[in-house]
Amino acid sequence: MWSDNETTTDFLNYQVHCNLLEEYLSNPNLLPLTVGVFGDWGSGKSSVIRMLENKFSENPKILSIYFNSWLFENYEDAKISLLENIILELSKDASLGEKGKAKVLQLLSRVDYLKLASDGIKKYGKNIVDIIATGGVGTAIEAGFSMLREKTVEDLKEADISKLNEYIKSEQENQAKTTVKSFREDFSALLELTEYDSVVVFIDDLDRCLPERVVDTLEAIKLFISVEKMAFIIGADERIVRHAIASRYKLHEYQNNAAYLKDSEQIVTDYIEKLIQIPYRIPKLSPSEIESYTNLLFCQHHLDKEAFGAIVESFSTFRENDFYSAYSMGHIGSLIDISERVDLVRLLSISHPMSLMIANVLKGNPRQIKRFLNTFILRKKLANVARIVIDDFVLIKLMLLEYFDLKLFNKVREAQSEDGIAKELGLLENAYIDETPDAIAVIDKMVEWQSQNFKNWIKLDPRLGEEDLRNYFWLSRDKADSTLSDSHMVSPSVQIAYKGLMSEKKSEREVTARSIILETNELAALLGLLQRDILQNPGKTKYALESFHNIALQRNQREIYFNYIDAIESAPYALVKDIPAIVDRLLTIVEKEKSLAERVNNLIQSYAEQTGKLAISAKQSLKEQ
Structure with missing residues (x-):
């Protein structure tokens, strides 16, 4: 099994990216x-x-600072946390003299002021009043409010305690305009007093933070934009950063106006471009890179430290001379004797065809590949313990379907006959692989099986139409109903979309549905979460149905319309009886997809026979037909 954490051991030839950025x-x-x-x-x-940080840490003339945004998620002010970290790291410079140390204290005092200005009167006003009332102005200054000027302190000694808030507010207004400029000047002066040629700040996991924390961190970086010798490296999913900026400045407020939405997108783009001079996007792995990656992971799992170290060194040399070929079993076998390592040989032998299978489905994503392999290894071990004979390629192919479309995976499971054969798969293989006219005619109405992702999947070797699948579904029974059923199991971009779709604000739900940018497998995960809420969470059924409908209209894809109707049909009437809008939504879908007319009419007829708001709406609709 492999850890899901970042690593400085380069299995992906990311050293190329590091060299360029360096x-x-x-x-x-x-x-x-x-x-x-x-x-x-x-x-x-x-x-x-992490690899870049290691590079810079070896240079004594460069101060390298690592800041994990997510670890400071629960701190009151992400901006202050970042500023304090940078200043304190600079204060550790052994060459810093008394003048430099004084500058550090001066900067920390300014951060003190920024903290008060950021938190505002609402938070600290009464606290300071209480402190002064019991302990005097000196106590307040000792407690951390040293940003108040000497004259202000003298005024406070004679002030009416009840008017203290006005003094603090006035002080903030007087200094707010000059604090940022003064901070930059003082920070530049501090840098000149050190022996560093530059300061490189690494900001990681920004896309795991809440939107307000994301923007607070970006605002802190803006304080250093004009400070010489400063460099920032921000690691994030650009989609989440864009969402955070739009949320902070309320650019997602719903407007049924295409020009408004376009302008909002441009505002976000301008913000990012002004802050980030060089956007560097990590490319997705190619099939040969995936093969090299999986081979190295397999070697890491099965070899001792010394043998694996030799493999890594060999791979690095190989990759310097060949960017395109896979580091294969042949390369590994020429370096060490693997003839006695049966388990490793078996894994290496399937690496090439497996990499071709997973390249499209997993979108060349290292973390998803690692998780996929962890599950694969776990199920192989389970099969061995249970003395079940399986074909690795059949297992891998079914796991890919489980990954990108859990609903179809479960449909295949349910379609098995007593002998474990899923006849629908044979029919679909005849249609999509052999292009048999009779099979094509039969599957024309099987819309849920017609997505391009599924067509690509079914064409992968091996064919499963005549395969006994019972053992494979037994191995996956722990995940058949839960692989994508929990929001914490999906990517942050899906989590953010899900949160917006389930918001209590109608405008946020509608805008989220219109602005979703997700890969096919991510969209499948999102729809899976909505389907779960429709069936299992009565308090969320209304929002989940509404959001599913909005996504269906926004995507305008036939299979999503059918999935939407499936979701409505599967919902118990007790969960939807007070949602009259369902009838109008159903009729809207029929306008887009005429082949659903019969199913929709049957649904509306069944609703009309019930009681509740939905029944009333259904009866009214039937009268108007």
Whole structure:
């Protein structure tokens, strides 16, 4: 099994990316500079950042600071946390003299002020009043409010305690305009007093934070944009950063106006471009890179430290001379004797065809590949313990379907006959692989099986139409109903979309549905969460149905319309009886997809025979037909 954490051991040839980014970040003529290392969840952003951090930590003239945004998620102010971290790291410079140390204290005092200004009168006003009332102004200053000027302190001694809030508010207004400029000047002066040529700040896991924390961190970075010698590397999913900016500035407020939405998108783009000078996007892995990656993972799992170290060194040399070929079993076998390592040989022998199978479905995502392999290894071990004979390629193919479309995976499971044969698969193989006219005619109405992703999947070897699948579904029974049923199991981009779709604000639900940018497998995960809520969470059924409908209209894909009707049909009437809008939504879907007319009419007829608001709406609709 393999850890899901970032690593500095390079299995992906990410050293190429690090070398390029190092060239930019080490060039004094380009500083100050902000680089965005962008990529999907699990693409390897954190590994690139850790590798870069290691590179810079070896240079005594460069101060390397690592800041994990997510670890500070629960702190009151992400901006202050970042500023304090940078200042405190600079204060550790052994060459810093008394003047430098004084500058550190001065900067921390300014951060003190920023903290008060950020938290505002509402939070601290009464607290300061209480402190002064019991302990005097001196106590308040000792408690951390040293940003108040000496004259202000003198005024406070004579002030009416009840008017203290007005003094603090006035002080904030007087200093707010100059604090940022003063901070930059003082920070630049501190840098000049150190022996560092540059300061490189790595900000990781930004896309795991709540939107307000994301923007607070970006605002902190803006304080350093014009400070010489400063460089920032931000690791994040660009989609989540864009969502956070739009949310912070309320650009997602619903407007049924295409021009407004376009302008809002441009505002977000402008914000990012002004802050991040170099956006660097981590590319998805190719099939040969996936094969190399899986081979290295298999070797890591089965070899001792010394043998594996030799493999890693060999791979690095190989990749320097060949960017395109896979580091295969032949390369590994020429370096060490693997003839006696039966389990390793078996895994290496399936690596090439497996990499071709998973390249499209897993979108070349290292984390998803690692999780997939962990599950694969676990199920193989379970099969051995249970003395079940399985074909690795059949298992892998079924797991791919389970991954990208749990609903169809369960349909195949349910379609098995007593002998474990799923006849629908044979029919679909005849239609999509052999292109048999009779089979094509039969599946024309089987819309749920007609997505391009499923067509690509069924064409993968091996064919399953005549395969006994009972053992394979027995191995996967622990996940058949839960693989994508929990929101914490999906990527952050899906979590954010799900949160927006289930918001109590109608405008946020509608805008989220219209602005979703997800890969096919991510969309399947999102729809899976909505289907779960429709069936299992009475308090969320209304929002889940509404959001499913909005997504169906926004995507305008035939299979999603059919999935939407499936979801409504499967919902117990008790959960939907007070949602009269369902009737109008059903009729809207029929306008888009005429082949659903009969199913929709049957649904409306059945509703009309019940009681409740939905029944009334259904009866009214039938009268108007």
